[in-house]
Amino acid sequence: METVVASKPRLIRRAYSLLQYWEDGQMTIENYLTRTSLEANLLVLDMLSAATDPICNNVLSGQFSHIPAVEEIVGKLTKLNLLLVVGSRLEKRDRALEDSWKWDLNARYFHYSTGSVKYNFDLEAVRKQLEKKAITNPPPSPFKTSSADSKIILDDPQLPDVNFWEVLYQRRTCRHFEDAPISKGVFSSFLKLVAGYTHFYNDSKIDKRIIKTSPSGGARHPIEMYAFVRNVASIAPAVYHYEAETNSLAFVNHLPDQKKVLDFFSGQKWVSNAAVIFVFTAVLERSMWKYDHSRAYRVLLLDCGHLGQTFHLSATALKLGVFTTAAIQDRKIESYLHLDGIKEVVLYGGAIGVAGL
Ligand SMILES: Cc1cc2nc3c(=O)[nH]c(=O)nc-3n(C[C@H](O)[C@H](O)[C@H](O)COP(=O)(O)O)c2cc1C
Structure with a gap:
C-alpha cells in the first residue's frame, strides 16, 4: 500500500x-x-x-x-x-x-x-470572416418557402390608425374568445405586421438579410409562424404555414379536432374558440450559420419573446383578442406540422380572435 x-x-x-x-x-x-x-x-x-x-x-x-x-x-x-x-x-x-x-x-x-461567451465586435473582421465562409458554406435563406402552387395570397396590409400609447395600455391577455369570424383583411394585416418582412437589408453581400417589425439577434430571423385557421372569412379552415417571402399561406395539414387542439395546448380550453391559433417555431440553421455557441439558443427564445410582444400589440391595434402561451406540447405539434423537431423546433403558441366580454 x-x-x-x-x-x-x-x-x-x-x-x-x-x-x-x-x-x-x-x-x-x-x-x-x-x-x-x-x-x-x-x-x-x-x-x-x-x-x-x-x-x-x-x-x-x-x-x-x-x-x-x-x-x-x-x-x-x-x-x-x-x-x-x-x-x-x-x-x-x-x-x-x-x-x-x-x-x-x-x-x-x-x-x-452559456453565461460568458467570448464575442468579437470588430464588425469589419466579422463581416470578412462571414463573407469568406459564405463562399463555401452559403447562409440559409431567411425564408421558408414551399414549392406548392396552390397558396393563399393574403391581402395587402392596412395599417390600423391607432395611438401607440393607447395600444400599449389596452394590451391584455384574452382568455375568452367568441366563436366568431375575423375578416381576411384583418388577418392579412396581422400576419404581415407580425411575421412579414418589411424590406431587405441591402448593404450586405453576405446574405439576404431581411428586416421585420421585431428585432432579431444577428438579423437571423429564425422564427416561423404556423396558423391553425378556424374562423377567418374566405379562408378554408386548415393549418397553414405563413410564408413571409410571398406573403401567403401554404397548406400544411387539416385542422385537427378540438380534442387534439386542446391536447396541443395542454388543456387550455380558451383557445378552442379563437379564430386563429398560432405556433411559433425556430429554424435553427439560420442562427447556427452565424453563431456556433449555445448562447444563441437564448437568442432564439428572446427573438420569440420580441415577436410575441409584436403579436400582442398588433392584435390589440387591430381590436382583436390575443393570447400567448408557453404551455404547449412541442413534440406532438411538431409531428402534426410535419416538422422533424431537430432542424425546426416548436417554441411558443398563441391565438387571436374576437374577444368575448
Ligand atoms: C412567455 C409567456 C408565456 C405565457 N404562458 C401562458 C400560459 O401558458 N397560459 C396562460 O393562460 N397565460 C400565459 N401567459 C400570459 C400571462 O399569464 C399574462 O401575460 C399575465 O397574466 C399578465 O396578464 P396580461 O397579459 O393581461 O397583462 C404567458 C405570457 C407570456 C409572456
Missing part, C-alpha cells in the same frame, strides 16, 4: 454544480458554475462520490490510499472546482445555487454554461 503524504487538512466536498457527459468519446465532468472540467474516469467519479458530504481531504486520500499520487489527484479535483473547500467563496456560491434554484439541472446548466 502507498504511503499517503498528508496535505494541510481542509474540509472539502463535491460541488453540486457538476455535470458528467461524453464529449468526443471522452467522459468529461464539468463544474458549470466555473466552467472548469476534467476528463473523468471511474476513479474520479468514486472519489467525488466519497466526498458527497464534507470530508477532510486527508481522510478522502486515505480512503483511496491504494492509488498512487492520490493526494495530487485530490488536489487537482480541488483546483478544478470539482471538490470545493467548505466555507470558501466558491463553495458558498455553489450552495446558494443549490438552495435557491428550484429548477433542476437543465435550467442551471444552460444558464450558467
Whole structure:
C-alpha cells in the first residue's frame, strides 16, 4: 500500500454544480458554475462520490490510499472546482445555487454554461470572416418557402390608425374568445405586421438579410409562424404555414379536432374558440450559420419573446383578442406540422380572435 503524504487538512466536498457527459468519446465532468472540467474516469467519479458530504481531504486520500499520487489527484479535483473547500467563496456560491434554484439541472446548466461567451465586435473582421465562409458554406435563406402552387395570397396590409400609447395600455391577455369570424383583411394585416418582412437589408453581400417589425439577434430571423385557421372569412379552415417571402399561406395539414387542439395546448380550453391559433417555431440553421455557441439558443427564445410582444400589440391595434402561451406540447405539434423537431423546433403558441366580454 502507498504511503499517503498528508496535505494541510481542509474540509472539502463535491460541488453540486457538476455535470458528467461524453464529449468526443471522452467522459468529461464539468463544474458549470466555473466552467472548469476534467476528463473523468471511474476513479474520479468514486472519489467525488466519497466526498458527497464534507470530508477532510486527508481522510478522502486515505480512503483511496491504494492509488498512487492520490493526494495530487485530490488536489487537482480541488483546483478544478470539482471538490470545493467548505466555507470558501466558491463553495458558498455553489450552495446558494443549490438552495435557491428550484429548477433542476437543465435550467442551471444552460444558464450558467452559456453565461460568458467570448464575442468579437470588430464588425469589419466579422463581416470578412462571414463573407469568406459564405463562399463555401452559403447562409440559409431567411425564408421558408414551399414549392406548392396552390397558396393563399393574403391581402395587402392596412395599417390600423391607432395611438401607440393607447395600444400599449389596452394590451391584455384574452382568455375568452367568441366563436366568431375575423375578416381576411384583418388577418392579412396581422400576419404581415407580425411575421412579414418589411424590406431587405441591402448593404450586405453576405446574405439576404431581411428586416421585420421585431428585432432579431444577428438579423437571423429564425422564427416561423404556423396558423391553425378556424374562423377567418374566405379562408378554408386548415393549418397553414405563413410564408413571409410571398406573403401567403401554404397548406400544411387539416385542422385537427378540438380534442387534439386542446391536447396541443395542454388543456387550455380558451383557445378552442379563437379564430386563429398560432405556433411559433425556430429554424435553427439560420442562427447556427452565424453563431456556433449555445448562447444563441437564448437568442432564439428572446427573438420569440420580441415577436410575441409584436403579436400582442398588433392584435390589440387591430381590436382583436390575443393570447400567448408557453404551455404547449412541442413534440406532438411538431409531428402534426410535419416538422422533424431537430432542424425546426416548436417554441411558443398563441391565438387571436374576437374577444368575448
Ligand atoms: C412567455 C409567456 C408565456 C405565457 N404562458 C401562458 C400560459 O401558458 N397560459 C396562460 O393562460 N397565460 C400565459 N401567459 C400570459 C400571462 O399569464 C399574462 O401575460 C399575465 O397574466 C399578465 O396578464 P396580461 O397579459 O393581461 O397583462 C404567458 C405570457 C407570456 C409572456
